[in-house]
Amino acid sequence: MAQPAQPVTELHILWISEGMSCDGDTISITAASQPSIEDVLLGLVPGLPTVHLHNKCLAVETGDDFIAPFWKAARGELDSPFVLVIEGSIPNENIHDEGYWTGFGVDPHTDQPKKLTTWIDELAPKAWGVIAIGTCAAYGGIHAMAGNPTGCMGLADYLGWDFRSAGGLPIVNVPGCPVQPDNFMETLLWLLYQAAGKAPTIPLDQALRPTWLFGKMVHEGCDRAGYYEQGDFAHDYNSPKCLVKTGCWGPIVNCNVPKRGWMNNLGGCPNVGGICIGCTMPGFPDKFMPFMDEPPGVTISGTVAGAWGPVIRRLRAITNKTANLEPKWRHNRPELTSGYNPRFLNR
Amino acid sequence: MATVTREPGETTKRNLVEMHWDPITRIVGNLGIYTKIDFENREVAECHSTSSLFRGYSVFMKGKDPRDAHFITSRICGICGDNHATCSVYTQNMAYGIKPPAIAEWIINLGEAAEYMFDHTIFQDNLVFVDWCEQMVKATNPTLLAKAEKTDAPNANIHGFKTIADIMRAFNPFTGSMYLEALQVSRTTREMICLMEGRHVHPSTLYPGGVGTVASPQVFSDYFVRLLRTLDFVKRAIPLNDDLFDFFYDALPGYEKVGLRRTMLGCWGSFQNPDACDYDYRRMTDWGRKMFVTPGVVIDGKLVTTDLVDINLGIRILLGSSFYDDWQSETMFVEKDPLGNPVDRRHPWNQTTLPKPQKRDFDGNYSWVMSPRWFDKRSDQLYALDTGGGPLARLWATALAGLVDTPYVKATGHSVQISLPKSSKFPEMQFEWNVPQWANTVERDRARIYFVAYAAAMAVFFYEKAMEEVRAGRTKTFTDFEVPEEGIGCGFHEAVRGVLSHHLVIRDKKIANYHPYPPTPWNASPRDSYGTPGPYEDAVQGLPIFEENDRENFKGIDIMRTVRSFDPCLPCGVHMYVGGGKTIDVVHSPMGSLLGAG
Numbered sequence: 007m008a009q010p011a012q013p014v015t016e017l018h019i020l021w022i023s024e025g026m027s028c029d030g031d032t033i034s035i036t037a038a039s040q041p042s043i044e045d046v047l048l049g050l051v052p053g054l055p056t057v058h059l060h061n062k063c064l065a066v067e068t069g070d071d072f073i074a075p076f077w078k079a080a081r082g083e084l085d086s087p088f089v090l091v092i093e094g095s096i097p098n099e100n101i102h103d104e105g106y107w108t109g110f111g112v113d114p115h116t117d118q119p120k121k122l123t124t125w126i127d128e129l130a131p132k133a134w135g136v137i138a139i140g141t142c143a144a145y146g147g148i149h150a151m152a153g154n155p156t157g158c159m160g161l162a163d164y165l166g167w168d169f170r171s172a173g174g175l176p177i178v179n180v181p182g183c184p185v186q187p188d189n190f191m192e193t194l195l196w197l198l199y200q201a202a203g204k205a206p207t208i209p210l211d212q213a214l215r216p217t218w219l220f221g222k223m224v225h226e227g228c229d230r231a232g233y234y235e236q237g238d239f240a241h242d243y244n245s246p247k248c249l250v251k252t253g254c255w256g257p258i259v260n261c262n263v264p265k266r267g268w269m270n271n272l273g274g275c276p277n278v279g280g281i282c283i284g285c286t287m288p289g290f291p292d293k294f295m296p297f298m299d300e301p302p303g304v305t306i307s308g309t310v311a312g313a314w315g316p317v318i319r320r321l322r323a324i325t326n327k328t329a330n331l332e333p334k335w336r337h338n339r340p341e342l343t344s345g346y347n348p349r350f351l352n353r
Numbered sequence: 354m355a356t357v358t359r360e361p362g363e364t365t366k367r368n369l370v371e372m373h374w375d376p377i378t379r380i381v382g383n384l385g386i387y388t389k390i391d392f393e394n395r396e397v398a399e400c401h402s403t404s405s406l407f408r409g410y411s412v413f414m415k416g417k418d419p420r421d422a423h424f425i426t427s428r429i430c431g432i433c434g435d436n437h438a439t440c441s442v443y444t445q446n447m448a449y450g451i452k453p454p455a456i457a458e459w460i461i462n463l464g465e466a467a468e469y470m471f472d473h474t475i476f477q478d479n480l481v482f483v484d485w486c487e488q489m490v491k492a493t494n495p496t497l498l499a500k501a502e503k504t505d506a507p508n509a510n511i512h513g514f515k516t517i518a519d520i521m522r523a524f525n526p527f528t529g530s531m532y533l534e535a536l537q538v539s540r541t542t543r544e545m546i547c548l549m550e551g552r553h554v555h556p557s558t559l560y561p562g563g564v565g566t567v568a569s570p571q572v573f574s575d576y577f578v579r580l581l582r583t584l585d586f587v588k589r590a591i592p593l594n595d596d597l598f599d600f601f602y603d604a605l606p607g608y609e610k611v612g613l614r615r616t617m618l619g620c621w622g623s624f625q626n627p628d629a630c631d632y633d634y635r636r637m638t639d640w641g642r643k644m645f646v647t648p649g650v651v652i653d654g655k656l657v658t659t660d661l662v663d664i665n666l667g668i669r670i671l672l673g674s675s676f677y678d679d680w681q682s683e684t685m686f687v688e689k690d691p692l693g694n695p696v697d698r699r700h701p702w703n704q705t706t707l708p709k710p711q712k713r714d715f716d717g718n719y720s721w722v723m724s725p726r727w728f729d730k731r732s733d734q735l736y737a738l739d740t741g742g743g744p745l746a747r748l749w750a751t752a753l754a755g756l757v758d759t760p761y762v763k764a765t766g767h768s769v770q771i772s773l774p775k776s777s778k779f780p781e782m783q784f785e786w787n788v789p790q791w792a793n794t795v796e797r798d799r800a801r802i803y804f805v806a807y808a809a810a811m812a813v814f815f816y817e818k819a820m821e822e823v824r825a826g827r828t829k830t831f832t833d834f835e836v837p838e839e840g841i842g843c844g845f846h847e848a849v850r851g852v853l854s855h856h857l858v859i860r861d862k863k864i865a866n867y868h869p870y871p872p873t874p875w876n877a878s879p880r881d882s883y884g885t886p887g888p889y890e891d892a893v894q895g896l897p898i899f900e901e902n903d904r905e906n907f908k909g910i911d912i913m914r915t916v917r918s919f920d921p922c923l924p925c926g927v928h929m930y931v932g933g934g935k936t937i938d939v940v941h942s943p944m945g946s947l948l949g950a951g
Contacts (some may be wrong), residue, residue, distance in 0.1 A: 030431025069374035105710030274546025279565025280557020
């Protein structure tokens with residue numbers, strides 16, 4: 007993959023959280039400590055370019071002063087390269103005649119909110135790199151659930167899975183609902199080193215996730231997996247044992263949270279009593295609902311699991327493959343195919 | 354009364370300037386504020402607040418398994434998602450008819466107390482205070498800064514900052530000592546949430562019927578040591594906030610009028626008491642009053658009700674300026690509540706959300722936010738309640754009700770007394786929040802830091818109650834349940850920035866209707882079908898301007914402080930519009946850049 011011709015010494019991060027989001031990924035970043043956001047901005051990590059962050063929650067400026075660098079970048083007038091970070095699902099704005107699902111700032115020509123999709127069209131091709139932070143931006147996530155009115159999708163569904171940025175990079179997806187704080191900072195760190203000419207191209211899997219963060223399953227890092235091996239399952243949420251029979255999808259979900267914890271090695275999901283609902287996955291949430299039911303095919307006893315290890319791995323690979331695919335209704339065609347109906351139909 | 358209606362003729366005579374700030378930064382979500390300003394008379398004449406984001410939770414939840422509701426609704430908000438998950442669990446508990454074990458309630462209370470501490474700290478010190486920091490005051494009110502340099506801070510012996518200007522410097526973004534310390538405190542308190550609820554911001558261990566958190570002594574001691582470590586910070590923060598805000602009152606006579614609104618506050622109660630709460634709607638009046646933050650509506654300084662049934666039945670969702678079709682002819686899901694009281698068609702239980710994207714028109718429809726109002730059957734009035742950003746209404750309702758009585762927090766009928774135990778730098782300390790004279794910008798912000806102390810003190814109490822259960826061997830955290838064929842539920846809680854209610858209808862074991870009402874629709878609502886402006890609009894209209902800059906360099910700092918004092922959280926959006934008279938080409942907004950070059 008193309009390296010920048012010149013190592014980048016100064017770089018902007020243009021962060022738009024006006025996708026259909028909860029801003030939870032921005033908030034998550036303020037929880038990171040490995041490194042922290044202020045470490046990066048204050049130049050406390052040696053070897054990185056100087057970073058100027060433009061993020062709505064952390065900005066000093068407001069209104070037009072805040073949004074000025076975004077306009078400059080759209081006109082190609084920003085003084086140094088930029089990384090575009092998109093937070094939130096991308097709505098389908100082709101399914102209504104007027105108005106908008108989500109906007110960012112005001113378009114002075116129309117006095118109407120400038121649509122997120124217009125911003126993406128203008129900024130993504132000019133960006134040195136493009137990051138989709140959180141599952142919404144990566145794959146559509148919760149707002150792209152069956153029956154949704156907005157026809158929303160992930161950034162790669164919008165820009166195309168073969169999109170390449172000005173720096174020659176594919177979209178970099180850092181899923182999670184919200185993103186695990188240090189997972190994002192570590193990805194950003196790699197890209198900043200890469201921009202500075204100090205790291206090769208970031209390794210990504212087929213779903214465009216960094217391989218070192220999403221290459222293993224939840225189950226493989228869970229400290230309750232030993233109970234699974236012994237065929238010793240929790241039957242409700244009172245138990246510190248393996249939760250697969252109460253709705254945990256850990257065996258087929260790509261995520262490192264039980265291993266890494268949520269913050270500072272504390273918290274997480276199945277390791278602390280919370281079922282894995284597959285929130286890092288392209289198939290989230292539909293392929294994991296209802297969350298509190300036992301996932302199909304997980305009730306294999308330990309004895310069988312031991313003897314049939316290779317078979318289990320193959321079966322899990324098939325389920326994992328399905329969970330790594332988005333539902334078909336996430337697209338940018340001028341039609342809404344999510345099964346939207348605002349009225350409850352009494353069956 | 355800050356609600357001022359002006360005739361169009363009058364506005365043009367006043368030589369108004371349109372100014373807008375869109376997007377409003379240092380908040381969560383998507384908000385624009387559009388105003389008309391009368392610079393000659395130094396007053397904001399008109400304000401519209403708009404949100405430009407729609408996601409459709411109440412639409413796509415229809416037909417889903419109701420047990421998914423807390424996982425889904427948590428995703429409404431990225432800073433207080435756990436408040437939604439908690440409220441949804443309360444709602445489901447009612448619908449399924451379950452009472453979770455006591456320890457599960459103490460665990461949720463501990464998690465939520467940590468959430469208040471985290472969220473109020475990061476919002477106050479890292480987002481709000483940038484508007485009050487040296488860098489900003491230098492740009493908007495240099496004369497005031499000069500005065501602050503010469504003014505000794507009365508509580509310097511506690512917080513360690515000699516002058517008011519030193520306090521302001523401590524909040525300069527990314528360099529000030531309090532700014533940086535607050536970021537760290539926001540992390541420690543979030544670790545506390547992770548210990549109780551698995552993750553921040555979308556918890557993993559909350560379920561209807563209880564929690565999956567393992568109730569071992571270890572999880573509580575990990576929590577408690579972190580709590581104790583934050584107490585020094587809290588004990589310094591209160592006197593420091595008092596010094597700064599009192600300085601503004603002293604140095605700028607009339608500053609109490611900034612963001613002043615008629616006192617119309619709502620609080621839906623927080624921290625369930627497992628000794629009283631069984632989630633049965635028919636007894637909700639009683640167990641609601643046993644909550645450790647008392648639910649209540651305060652009108653003109655008087656407590657109108659503390660009854661959750663009253664509060665529930667009074668909720669009305671109005672349209673008027675929002676991008677939706679009306680549901681007046683749609684299905685009525687709940688005609689009567691379980692006590693036999695009639696339920697209004699405009700109550701969330703009977704709402705059908707019919708989104709209709711359209712152009713933004715400030716003379717017509719201009720926001721994705723609807724207009725929740727509260728109907729008081731005694732006075733036959735519809736009130737545009739606000740939450741005072743959360744803490745102001747919580748403290749006010751709790752103080753007047755005089756019902757909370759714990760070893761660390763006591764409500765007196767006119768104040769709330771808070772006691773924090775000994776910590777490494779300070780002895781045991783007492784703080785008292787007294788009902789203020791005004792519901793304005795300063796008091797909304799001041800209440801926030803007092804509520805951090807309130808939450809910390811309650812957390813000490815919840816820790817003791819949880820350990821009683823652990824020591825008695827009552828560590829079962831979950832009660833099993835069945836989803837009924839048909840049922841209804843409602844949950845009342847306080848999101849960090851104010852009232853939160855969820856309203857659920859189950860048919861055929863599926864969600865037939867689910868409507869969450871977070872604080873921001875209350876605060877950020879546009880003009881309703883009666884033309885009554887929402888609270889942001891109301892608080893900004895008529896706002897006197899104290900900024901020293903002329904029109905060309907105007908930052909709108911007093912407006913920004915006012916909007917942020919409500920703690921806007923708009924994954925449901927707001928925009929401010931300065932409209933009507935003459936439009937100037939360049940609209941300035943608060944400045945000062947450390948991070949943003951180019």
